[in-house]
Amino acid sequence: LSLLPSCATKQEPLLEQRLLAEFVEAYPTASNPNGIVRSFDITAAEVELPLLDGKPLRVWAYNGQVPGPELRVRLGETVRVRFTNRLPQPTTIHWHGVRVPNDMDGVPTQSRPAIKPGESFVYEFTPKDAGTFWFHPHIRSSEQVERGLFGVLIVEDPAPPAYSRDVVWVVDDWLLGQDGQIVPAFNTRHDLAHDGRWGNHVTVNGRTNEVLALRPGERIRLRIVNVANGRVFAPDFGGLAAKIVAVDGLYVRTPFDASGFELAPGNRIDVDLMAGSAGAAISIEDRFLRSRPRRLAEIRVAGDPVETPRFEPPTRRTVPAWTAGSEVPVHAELALDARRGGPFGIEWTINGVAFQGHESATGHTGIPLVQGQFNHLRFANHSARLHPIHLHGMFFRVLTRNGRAVDEPFFRDTVLVHPRETVDVGVVPVDEGSWMLHCHILEHAEAGMMTMLEVG
Numbered sequence: 001l002s003l004l005p006s007c008a009t010k011q012e013p014l015l016e017q018r019l020l021a022e023f024v025e026a027y028p029t030a031s032n033p034n035g036i037v038r039s040f041d042i043t044a045a046e047v048e049l050p051l052l053d054g055k056p057l058r059v060w061a062y063n064g065q066v067p068g069p070e071l072r073v074r075l076g077e078t079v080r081v082r083f084t085n086r087l088p089q090p091t092t093i094h095w096h097g098v099r100v101p102n103d104m105d106g107v108p109t110q111s112r113p114a115i116k117p118g119e120s121f122v123y124e125f126t127p128k129d130a131g132t133f134w135f136h137p138h139i140r141s142s143e144q145v146e147r148g149l150f151g152v153l154i155v156e157d158p159a160p161p162a163y164s165r166d167v168v169w170v171v172d173d174w175l176l177g178q179d180g181q182i183v184p185a186f187n188t189r190h191d192l193a194h195d196g197r198w199g200n201h202v203t204v205n206g207r208t209n210e211v212l213a214l215r216p217g218e219r220i221r222l223r224i225v226n227v228a229n230g231r232v233f234a235p236d237f238g239g240l241a242a243k244i245v246a247v248d249g250l251y252v253r254t255p256f257d258a259s260g261f262e263l264a265p266g267n268r269i270d271v272d273l274m275a276g277s278a279g280a281a282i283s284i285e286d287r288f289l290r291s292r293p294r295r296l297a298e299i300r301v302a303g304d305p306v307e308t309p310r311f312e313p314p315t316r317r318t319v320p321a322w323t324a325g326s327e328v329p330v331h332a333e334l335a336l337d338a339r340r341g342g343p344f345g346i347e348w349t350i351n352g353v354a355f356q357g358h359e360s361a362t363g364h365t366g367i368p369l370v371q372g373q374f375n376h377l378r379f380a381n382h383s384a385r386l387h388p389i390h391l392h393g394m395f396f397r398v399l400t401r402n403g404r405a406v407d408e409p410f411f412r413d414t415v416l417v418h419p420r421e422t423v424d425v426g427v428v429p430v431d432e433g434s435w436m437l438h439c440h441i442l443e444h445a446e447a448g449m450m451t452m453l454e455v456g
């Protein structure tokens, strides 16, 4: 762990003051509960479902459905989830991207162990941000998420923009064997030596043939969530007018063209999509692997035209530019690398350490972050593989890639670090606690690429 001292020169406090000032309005410190409690019951259990092209598939599911139930609440409402574990393994629910109280984060610790088979637990929190979030287990996740445990949590604005429709696409891939069932070998050497487990079937909302039927003139909010263990998607909208208005839940400063965005495991985008006029079917393709585009879904525009809702796309004007933040001394550098060894034969490490606390995150020496201050972190990928680095409990901004300043007009909770790439990010943690930082390629995480950020 290399913690570089932030040696104070005369100008730096000024710069840091400025960065903080730019941040203050960016997102709220506290939640603002309005007294309404939205209760949900969720049970995780094994079940057989007609998925992909409709053949029965044995999966692990929330409430017998894949994707799991879509939880929709409004900002200010309190979410209460009575969760029961009917799986053959302990599990938890992690609320990806949601700034929850530290002990509701679903990371197993000594004081809040995983939920054993047959047991129940009540998760309760009031989201602080509106946006597109998701939930999934945070123990043995490379197996549990792959088997079908994931769902979407949407926190709506107090007054949502007037889209014709709000549509969710959960994108995923599945590795099926000859028998048409999920290959039960997890964390294989092959997956660990590569970018995790990439499947042989790509699905949208659990189907290989998802069709979205739109009427001419419709303007929709399309929320895309990547729940795959390892696969990165770069959706191409086949010429439809498609602008990204939110990344990882939060609105962007300025909407931008959606094509080419790298949606890594964990990432979400909200797309402002215009149906245009009636016409042929439009194939929505994943072009992350440029030589091998894959069909994700189809959009068909047909029927009587509707009037296009006209409004300025929602934005978050307070997303700071922060490019100057790269001049602030690096607070902590995280070297990402692999080596032989460990229970799977390959370990993924952060600063030479493979995280050992998968069953309980207690007892690991984390990286201290200063609450309410600008922290400059560096992710240095020394390996030849992809690492989508995800932070719990906070949003961050990308400052540089390979030393070159970038001004992405948005916050993230997950950033894809390419092979041999160095990505610098700036973050102002406002929520106290021990927050996990890990690669969202779930096999890499399982094999050690995890650590804790200590905010306090």
Ligand code: C2O
Pocket: 094, 096, 136, 138, 266, 390, 392, 436, 438, 440
């Ligand atoms: Cu979606 Cu710690 O993860």
Ligand code: CU
Pocket: 386, 387, 388, 439, 440, 441, 444, 445, 449
């Ligand atoms: Cu990784």
